[in-house]
Amino acid sequence: MKSSLRNLAIILGAAAALIALVAAVLFWPASNDGFILDTGFSGDTKITLTTTSPVEKSLLVPQNFTAFEENDPDIQMHPVKVKQKLSGGKNVLSLTFDAPLNRANPHIVKTVPLTSDSPALSLRVEQSYLGHLLFILISALLINNYVFTKYLGLCVFFGTSKRKKTATGMGIVFTIVMLASAIMSWFAYRYVLIPFHLDFLQVVVFIGLVSLSVQAVDTILRKVNPVLFKSFGVFLVLVIANCIIIAVPLYMASNQYNLLETVMLALGAAGGFLLALYLMSSVRERLDLAPIPESFKGLPIAFITAGQFALAFLGFSGLQLI
Amino acid sequence: MANTLTKPQLLGRGLLSQNPIFKLALSMCPAVGMSTTVMTGLMLGCAVLFVQVFSSLTIALFKRQIHPRIRIPTYTLVIATWVTVIDLVLAAVFPAAYAQMGIFIKLIVAFAIITMRLETFACKESVPDSFVDAVGMGFGFMFGMVVIGFVRELLGSGTILGYDVLGFKPFMFFILPCAGFFVVGLMMAFFNWIEQKYRERMANKS
Numbered sequence A: 001m002k003s004s005l006r007n008l009a010i011i012l013g014a015a016a017a018l019i020a021l022v023a024a025v026l027f028w029p030a031s032n033d034g035f036i037l038d039t040g041f042s043g044d045t046k047i048t049l050t051t052t053s054p055v056e057k058s059l060l061v062p063q064n065f066t067a068f069e070e071n072d073p074d075i076q077m078h079p080v081k082v083k084q085k086l087s088g089g090k091n092v093l094s095l096t097f098d099a100p101l102n103r104a105n106p107h108i109v110k111t112v113p114l115t116s117d118s119p120a121l122s123l124r125v126e127q128s129y130l131g132h133l134l135f136i137l138i139s140a141l142l143i144n145n146y147v148f149t150k151y152l153g154l155c156v157f158f159g160t161s162k163r164k165k166t167a168t169g170m171g172i173v174f175t176i177v178m179l180a181s182a183i184m185s186w187f188a189y190r191y192v193l194i195p196f197h198l199d200f201l202q203v204v205v206f207i208g209l210v211s212l213s214v215q216a217v218d219t220i221l222r223k224v225n226p227v228l229f230k231s232f233g234v235f236l237v238l239v240i241a242n243c244i245i246i247a248v249p250l251y252m253a254s255n256q257y258n259l260l261e262t263v264m265l266a267l268g269a270a271g272g273f274l275l276a277l278y279l280m281s282s283v284r285e286r287l288d289l290a291p292i293p294e295s296f297k298g299l300p301i302a303f304i305t306a307g308q309f310a311l312a313f314l315g316f317s318g319l320q321l322i
Numbered sequence B: 001m002a003n004t005l006t007k008p009q010l011l012g013r014g015l016l017s018q019n020p021i022f023k024l025a026l027s028m029c030p031a032v033g034m035s036t037t038v039m040t041g042l043m044l045g046c047a048v049l050f051v052q053v054f055s056s057l058t059i060a061l062f063k064r065q066i067h068p069r070i071r072i073p074t075y076t077l078v079i080a081t082w083v084t085v086i087d088l089v090l091a092a093v094f095p096a097a098y099a100q101m102g103i104f105i106k107l108i109v110a111f112a113i114i115t116m117r118l119e120t121f122a123c124k125e126s127v128p129d130s131f132v133d134a135v136g137m138g139f140g141f142m143f144g145m146v147v148i149g150f151v152r153e154l155l156g157s158g159t160i161l162g163y164d165v166l167g168f169k170p171f172m173f174f175i176l177p178c179a180g181f182f183v184v185g186l187m188m189a190f191f192n193w194i195e196q197k198y199r200e201r202m203a204n205k206s
Helices: A002-027 A129-143 A154-159 A164-193 A199-224 A226-239 A243-255 A259-287 A299-316 B007-015 B028-033 B038-062 B068-093 B095-101 B104-110 B112-122 B127-157 B179-205
Strands: A036-042 A046-051 A065-069 A072-077 A081-087 A090-096 A107-111 A121-125
Touching: A036 A121, A046 A107, A129 A259, A129 A299, A154 A226, A154 A259, A154 A299, A154 B028, A164 A199, A164 A226, A164 A243, A164 A259, A199 A226, A199 A243, A199 B068, A199 B104, A243 A259, A243 B104, A259 A299, A299 B179, B007 B127, B028 B104, B028 B127, B028 B179, B038 B068, B038 B095, B038 B104, B038 B112, B038 B127, B068 B095, B068 B104, B068 B112, B095 B104, B112 B127, B127 B179
Parallel strands: none
Antiparallel strands: A036 A046, A046 A090, A065 A072, A065 A107, A081 A090, A107 A121
16 A cells, blocks of 8 residues: 555656656747847836847836737836846846736737837747746645635545545545546547537536546556555545536636646646645544544534634735746 | 335425535535625525436436446436536526626536435435425525525624624624635534533433
8 A cells, every 4th residue: 555655656746747847848938039138027016128238228218118918908007117237248127017917918018229220129028838837736736725725625625634544545546537537628628619619518528527537547447456446446436526626627618728737737736635635634633632622523623624724825825936 | 215204304304404514514615615695605505406406306207217337427417417507597697696606606516415415315216205305405505505604794794695784894704715614613513512412401301
């Protein structure tokens, strides 16, 4: 049991590393040629432009720079402050805005000609794709943890968090089924539901795919690794009664995620569930030994503990990745 | 297997002795996440009642045709069909309330209480009995949601169904999203305490 658990964890870890590597190779941001070397966000309210040579001081006034979100060109902003700093042979212009920028959306920055021989520039500023993927993962894992901040999957959460062993078992089985069903749901949504305008069948199709993947994992595990099946088989039925497994495909569909984003969302959601289960089971094992008033024993005290975890997870809201 | 309980007993069982929220502790997600006001609880309760009644009826009608090995996927698909129906109807008729409840209407498909009633009751019993049982369970769920919503709305914002009752706000804490856990936990403890006292009194009398 112990060693099979460890093997499974290694396989999962390796799969995650492989996905991250592929993403890094495929989507590493290409550097711009010419005058502008690099663009990017810095902090909540700043956009930085790295240039090859310094810009004349008289051009560094807020009116010369205009920024807007790519999908919302009507709302134009001027920076409140433009600063220039030379560091390590590179020249960095930083534009400070008075309101926080929505870093999830790409921004367009327009400038007047900054050197005598360059034209007026229109620059696209976006987070690196890897950063975007990482943000989806961390967001589903911690900031919008499905159990503690979205209150989903609670029946299974309270049912299987009495012992650490059951908690990890449930979490790992859930992660596998979640990944499989999210990927299948993405293909079904992208290549069947959208082309044939069958959007209204979302719920039926997604839950059907979940039952299908539960059945598939059940059959494969039974044949391939009967020992593992004996310890994990009981959790498979519970997976289907967990709201998270249907909430993730619905969220994916409403946000029009692509495949990699969907995988990250599924990993984050399932990892967050595993994390929540592990934390909760660690506390509940100790609660068994604690002197608790008779009427609070069992579920009531578990709910209050979960409430405290939820309060603690509120601390992650507002977390920003660089 | 014939059912030995009378119809009023079946109805009362869902409301009290086997209340889906406080006694069976199933479908806790909406009880924590969607119970800030009485109105949302009532709305979601109506939707669950609808899905529960119609899926129970469907399964009770077709129970002889369903092979036992594929019964769970069948239940899920039947529930998903009725959830899609209520989802589309609510989106068309009550767009404001629908926007407020957001994703939870679609998530009814994964509520454990509905599958559990199909598995333990509707697939064995007659159609009228299944209907009464489903109505009882649906109203039990609605009752639980309304009670939690009542406590949170009264204590959190001093109103009931949007009408100002108290004139002041006793504890803002109760309308915070994460207070749902505390309210449900405290109410469960309260019901346990009452049951305990009641049993002690019974034991003393005899």
